[in-house]
Amino acid sequence: MNTKYRALVPVLGMSLILTGVSASFVATSATAAPKLKVTYIPKNLGNPYFDAIVKGFNKSAKGLNMTVKVVAPAQAGATDQIPFIEAAIQQKVDAIAISPNDASALCPTLKRAMKAGIIVLAVNGDVDVACRQASITPVDFSLLGKYLVDQTASVIDGKGDWAFLSATSTAPDQNGWLVAAGKYIEGGGQPGLKLVDTVYGDDAPEKSATEAQALLAKYPNLKAINAPTTVGIAAAAQVLSTSPLKGKVQVTGLGTPNQMRQYIKDGTVKSFSLWDPSVQGSLAANLIATMKAKNLKPKAGVKLAYKGVGPEKWTMGKNAGIIAGPPQEFNAKNIDDFNF
Known part of the structure; x- marks a missing residue:
């Protein structure tokens, strides 16, 4: 299932706040910023949880002049994601977002991606800090x-x-x-x-x-x-x-x-x-766009603000880690209030 999400809409309303300094990034046309090519590699295919992350990516990509290609192994093996990382490097994508199946096995390949100038984000899990620029996790x-x-x-x-x-x-x-x-x-x-x-x-x-x-x-x-x-x-x-x-x-x-x-x-x-997994996808897409537009170097203390994405404001923690939001309990009283 190699699914490609395409969007040609301009970047709108994305804002970035660096500790003590405020800056905004607004493009008025699709040509104001180059189209970004992103590969997202979930743990495996056919998993509703990661499908929800893809939906978040897709939702934000529409306003970020970004295409998101989703590729993943059929099974969640420790090294099964490596061929997909290698393919993304060969395709010279702007960014790789990955939900890692293993904390260390992927690192050598992810380091090669970063050496090639590709942004690497860990989403929903993490790898060694030397193998990515930032991580997005759903909760603490x-x-x-x-x-x-x-x-x-x-x-x-x-x-x-x-x-x-x-x-x-x-x-x-x-x-x-x-x-x-x-x-x-x-x-x-x-x-x-x-x-x-x-x-x-x-x-x-x-x-x-x-x-x-x-x-x-x-x-x-x-x-x-x-x-x-x-x-x-x-x-x-x-x-x-x-x-x-x-x-x-x-x-x-x-x-x-x-x-x-x-x-x-x-x-x-x-x-x-x-938690709502789609928030992680939306946050990852916006962070990638910000890093490209502002040459942002993720680090502890950087503040981010993205209107319409989850709680809308985050502060990067230790090792440039970002926590998307708290867990939500579901039971017979509220289950019908949620659709994801």
């Missing part, structure tokens, strides 16, 4: 581990056996959350919970469903499965929805409202969470 990942443990406690009244059903064993984002969750548990967080296992569905629906079924069979006292991945949570919910254990074992974690709506409404799932 250092807090998300605790959030997931507390989330599990909330759906099983604070006590019982539970398990993580994660993405791939090399996924930098999920792995960071699991480590933080472990530290929170070791420090005495939610003492009524017992984490009995952590398994990996590789962000593949069939394997995620198989792993969920195995957890149910292996742990007769299991009370909850927390899947911090949109593929995993939907697969686990599907398994429970037709199981005699429906209602006895809870599924929670991170998923999109459109994926999970049926499982909220049929009583399989009490609640789950996510």
Whole structure:
């Protein structure tokens, strides 16, 4: 699925604020700024979460004189994204945005891209800081581990056996959350919970469903499965929805409202969470345009303002990291208020 999003509309209303200094960038015609060629490489194809990021890219590209080419491997393997990075380098794109499957395996190729003058952004996860100019993450990942443990406690009244059903064993984002969750548990967080296992569905629906079924069979006292991945949570919910254990074992974690709506409404799932992934795509597109137009060097303290994109204002943190926005809990009361 090599999808190309094209836009010929001029850059409008994009503003940049550098610490203590304000500057705006407004083009009055499509020829006022060169067309930008961007390649976005999600973790894998067919993942609704990354489709939402693409929508954000596409939405902002329309006003930024930007084309966004979306390419990705079929599976979320540690090195499967490398050929797509190499192709983008050969095509001499202006920028590569990537949602990394591995924190280190991609670095040599990403460094070659930057050496060739290509902007490199990590989106939704991160790589070594020497391998990209900036990163855009959906939430403060250092807090998300605790959030997931507390989330599990909330759906099983604070006590019982539970398990993580994660993405791939090399996924930098999920792995960071699991480590933080472990530290929170070791420090005495939610003492009524017992984490009995952590398994990996590789962000593949069939394997995620198989792993969920195995957890149910292996742990007769299991009370909850927390899947911090949109593929995993939907697969686990599907398994429970037709199981005699429906209602006895809870599924929670991170998923999109459109994926999970049926499982909220049929009583399989009490609640789950996510953020709007499209904000990351919109923010990435605007940041790329700003970096090209203003020769911006991302660093801690740089302030950005993009009207109509999420909270509209951000400050780059340590290592030029940007946090797009906080998580949103979804339940039977509000699930129909969201469409992504």
